[in-house]
Amino acid sequence: MQKLTALTDRLVSSTLVAKSDDLPALAAVHTLLQSLRGEADRPESRAAVEAEAGGADRLGAVRDAARTTERLVESIILREVSDAEASMRQVESAVASLQQMINELMGAPEGQGATQKSVPPGQTQAAAAPAPTATAAPSPVTGGAAPAATGAGSSAGDQPHRIEEADLPLVFEFVAEAATHLESAEAGLLKLDEDPNDAESINAVFRGFHTIKGVAGFLNLKQIGSLAHAAETLLDLARKQKLSLTGGCLDIVLESSDAMKRLIAALDAAAKNNQPVPPDASLAALLERLERAIKDPQSVAASAAKKSSETETATETAAATPNTTNTASAASAASAPATATPVSAASGDGSVRVSTDRLDNLINMVGELVIAQSMANQDVLSAAGGDHRLTRSMQRLGKITRELQDLSMSMRMVPIQGVFQKMSRVVRDVSRKIGKQVDFSFTGGETELDRNVVEAIGDPLVHMVRNSVDHGIEPPDARIRAGKPPSGKVTLRAYHQAGNVVIEIADDGRGLNKGKILQKAIANGLVPAGQESQMSEQDVFKLIFAAGLSTADKVTDVSGRGVGMDVVRKNVEALRGRIETASVEGQGSTFTIRLPLTLAVIDGLIVRVGDQRYIIPILSVEQSIRPRAQELSTVQDRGEMCLIRGAVLPLFRLHKLFNVKPKHEDPTQALIVIVEEGGRRCCLMIDELVGQQQVVIKSLSESLGQLKGVSGGAILGDGSISLILDVPGLVQLAVKSETE
Amino acid sequence: MSTAQEKVTANSDAGRLAGKYLTFALGREEYGLEILKVREIIGYMDITAVPRTPEYVRGVINLRGQVISVIDLRAKFGMESAARTDQTCIIVVEIQRNGRRLNTGIVVDRVSEVLNIGADKIEGPPEFGAAVRVEFILGMGKINDSVKILLDIDKVLSAEDAAAVAGAAEAAAVGAVGAAA
Numbered sequence: 001m002q003k004l005t006a007l008t009d010r011l012v013s014s015t016l017v018a019k020s021d022d023l024p025a026l027a028a029v030h031t032l033l034q035s036l037r038g039e040a041d042r043p044e045s046r047a048a049v050e051a052e053a054g055g056a057d058r059l060g061a062v063r064d065a066a067r068t069t070e071r072l073v074e075s076i077i078l079r080e081v082s083d084a085e086a087s088m089r090q091v092e093s094a095v096a097s098l099q100q101m102i103n104e105l106m107g108a109p110e111g112q113g114a115t116q117k118s119v120p121p122g123q124t125q126a127a128a129a130p131a132p133t134a135t136a137a138p139s140p141v142t143g144g145a146a147p148a149a150t151g152a153g154s155s156a157g158d159q160p161h162r163i164e165e166a167d168l169p170l171v172f173e174f175v176a177e178a179a180t181h182l183e184s185a186e187a188g189l190l191k192l193d194e195d196p197n198d199a200e201s202i203n204a205v206f207r208g209f210h211t212i213k214g215v216a217g218f219l220n221l222k223q224i225g226s227l228a229h230a231a232e233t234l235l236d237l238a239r240k241q242k243l244s245l246t247g248g249c250l251d252i253v254l255e256s257s258d259a260m261k262r263l264i265a266a267l268d269a270a271a272k273n274n275q276p277v278p279p280d281a282s283l284a285a286l287l288e289r290l291e292r293a294i295k296d297p298q299s300v301a302a303s304a305a306k307k308s309s310e311t312e313t314a315t316e317t318a319a320a321t322p323n324t325t326n327t328a329s330a331a332s333a334a335s336a337p338a339t340a341t342p343v344s345a346a347s348g349d350g351s352v353r354v355s356t357d358r359l360d361n362l363i364n365m366v367g368e369l370v371i372a373q374s375m376a377n378q379d380v381l382s383a384a385g386g387d388h389r390l391t392r393s394m395q396r397l398g399k400i401t402r403e404l405q406d407l408s409m410s411m412r413m414v415p416i417q418g419v420f421q422k423m424s425r426v427v428r429d430v431s432r433k434i435g436k437q438v439d440f441s442f443t444g445g446e447t448e449l450d451r452n453v454v455e456a457i458g459d460p461l462v463h464m465v466r467n468s469v470d471h472g473i474e475p476p477d478a479r480i481r482a483g484k485p486p487s488g489k490v491t492l493r494a495y496h497q498a499g500n501v502v503i504e505i506a507d508d509g510r511g512l513n514k515g516k517i518l519q520k521a522i523a524n525g526l527v528p529a530g531q532e533s534q535m536s537e538q539d540v541f542k543l544i545f546a547a548g549l550s551t552a553d554k555v556t557d558v559s560g561r562g563v564g565m566d567v568v569r570k571n572v573e574a575l576r577g578r579i580e581t582a583s584v585e586g587q588g589s590t591f592t593i594r595l596p597l598t599l600a601v602i603d604g605l606i607v608r609v610g611d612q613r614y615i616i617p618i619l620s621v622e623q624s625i626r627p628r629a630q631e632l633s634t635v636q637d638r639g640e641m642c643l644i645r646g647a648v649l650p651l652f653r654l655h656k657l658f659n660v661k662p663k664h665e666d667p668t669q670a671l672i673v674i675v676e677e678g679g680r681r682c683c684l685m686i687d688e689l690v691g692q693q694q695v696v697i698k699s700l701s702e703s704l705g706q707l708k709g710v711s712g713g714a715i716l717g718d719g720s721i722s723l724i725l726d727v728p729g730l731v732q733l734a735v736k737s738e739t740e
Numbered sequence: 741m742s743t744a745q746e747k748v749t750a751n752s753d754a755g756r757l758a759g760k761y762l763t764f765a766l767g768r769e770e771y772g773l774e775i776l777k778v779r780e781i782i783g784y785m786d787i788t789a790v791p792r793t794p795e796y797v798r799g800v801i802n803l804r805g806q807v808i809s810v811i812d813l814r815a816k817f818g819m820e821s822a823a824r825t826d827q828t829c830i831i832v833v834e835i836q837r838n839g840r841r842l843n844t845g846i847v848v849d850r851v852s853e854v855l856n857i858g859a860d861k862i863e864g865p866p867e868f869g870a871a872v873r874v875e876f877i878l879g880m881g882k883i884n885d886s887v888k889i890l891l892d893i894d895k896v897l898s899a900e901d902a903a904a905v906a907g908a909a910e911a912a913a914v915g916a917v918g919a920a921a
Contacts, residue, residue: 367805368804368805368806371805372804372805612788612789657791658791658792659791660791698806698807699807700790700800700807700809703800703808703809703842703844704790704793704797704800704809707790707792707793708792709791709792710790710791713788713800713807715802715805715807719802720786720788720802721788721800721801721802721807722788723788723790723791733792
């Protein structure tokens, strides 16, 4: 029966926006009428109304009215009516009376917001969200079990709460806004940690919870509402200076913020999957503690120490949840528009919410425009190069296209501020937990990165920051003995440099101990014993990124297991970035992560082998040379080697790996490109260098699966496709083929 | 099943399968593709080969900025490859893979026409015969005196079915490289 109301609401709004000559809109109305009729016809619906007197008759009337209206819409679509406008108005009044009939059928609305909201006509609905409703119409949200009456509305949220279809767009918007509110609330709380009397921050945090409470009430979200209300009450006391937000009180508000994030994430997931929201079991305990804090702040302040471990785990969820929410919404294929790209912090300059799907679409289209323009340019130049007017026009077109590309790429950029902010929390919680004093600061929060990169870099940064606090920074007494201030420093820096984004993580702790690293590496078999002398400092530092290597003497649950840095390196490389290490023993370490500004475009070196052209990412290329005969050698007559500046590197023939007939079989006539990836260097034999070009990466994995040695395809300026080589994969291929 | 039941099942299947099909030829055999799955038909163009892919994968092409893979249907069915003529073309089909829509091209010898095949003209797939594996066939359409094999193009192009063939092709390719090294 709920379905009938939902359908009717959508029908009303769709009819309002449909014009008599708008075929798609009319078709949508027609489909809704059909669904309505179908719904009214179902045995379950009949059973539901049987109990009431005349219920079955009224249902039958609904069905018939729907059918008549359906036919009317059909005739408008098929242009069989003489006066389309008049017929549309007939449809409108028919739909209005349908709505009336269904309302009567449902009897007195029982806290069911949907019916309430639609009686003051679907105008509010239509006005507020005509686009989302229209988008939602053809989606599979209509499928699935017809939700039963919203029982959760009445009870204190200890039953799963079913989200009504009409509320879905509002829920998604709420989720996005709540995330922003919670972010600024957390920033405020961390400021309060330093200065508990900062009135501005107290107000900011209060406002955050207050706004969430308001919208939660409107959407009938009981659990979120209760939590927001309790937190708000506590914060109000702080505002009125009836309590001080320090120690335990601050902790409990932080916990509430974490719990709120969890609830919002659960709501988001439920809304996306069209499931009811499960009640949160730990909420009752938290609410109780909040009540106690409100009644007697002193008791809570004292229990600060005990709570820090809980807060630690909460931080994990907190750090992870916003990521999940963001990734989930980024990847969402749900009906309503996904969350928006936050354009700027709460500075109030005008911004618009745009669905990320639309944005991605726009960027793809612009990418294709660039390729098409480049192709057209080549064709025009070769056909009519002498025509000045034409050349000038093409130049203008090229300029405009490039600007458009830059602009569209920039739309996906978000400042790294949010991620850095989260680190603040991580440092605070980890340092408290293991008893170290750490001063955390960051600069360059306004540095912008591609939205996807920001999400992906979050986890690696968390890990590295934790490492710094856990392994890098010494305990206060050890620091004093070493002549350092008892409080260690951990700083994050972000800035743009040469088309890359650079993120530095620096600490003034004990630095990397080369001896220990080598010891562990030899023990793990990563480095053959006796080789240490041949390794440069950089080589040793690179070892810390090997899987399973940890120089921690004991494993804490913060770090020490040796799985972290390896994952960090993989994550950074997956973003086509690199990570560098600098460290002085006793003074500290600095890790530098370099990431390309965009994910989809790379600088490629175009090489030719036979009649095929391939692209090698510039980042991997060291140099290219023509080898001399004396520099070449073979090992056991199978593996070829080349001597480059004192190092013997394996030589791989691309024409053999790819089964292409090359122009040159003799390396001294050909060229070799020295590439480096993941610490390994090798030589690739090619025929010639064609040039350097920025290319758009097109993924092949969807159609062809994971290809070894090929990371994707690129469309060159003349429209032909060139394969982008994946150096590590190539190396693996080559090694495999040589041992067979 | 009794013949009456068989007839009923056959009829409902045929009913489901009735509709418009794009017919094309591979050698002497004629096939049909559900028209709704056909995105477009393009003349043969240069295909960029992708190394270390199964025999039946000819490579990739640039379709207005989209990189799509192109399959040699003859190879997929285990037929001998044919020389290219000016009637050879590529049909771009839209299939479902892992719940997503994917555009793929198939190379065919000749595209014929779009036929409206009624339920009465469709029969179930043959028990045996053909170089074509039976699960790829939706049914057989009888038009005038000729029989068109109606293909389930999603199954034909789906990764799983190709697995057995892919394994053999890859082994052959690796062997060739190893021998050359």
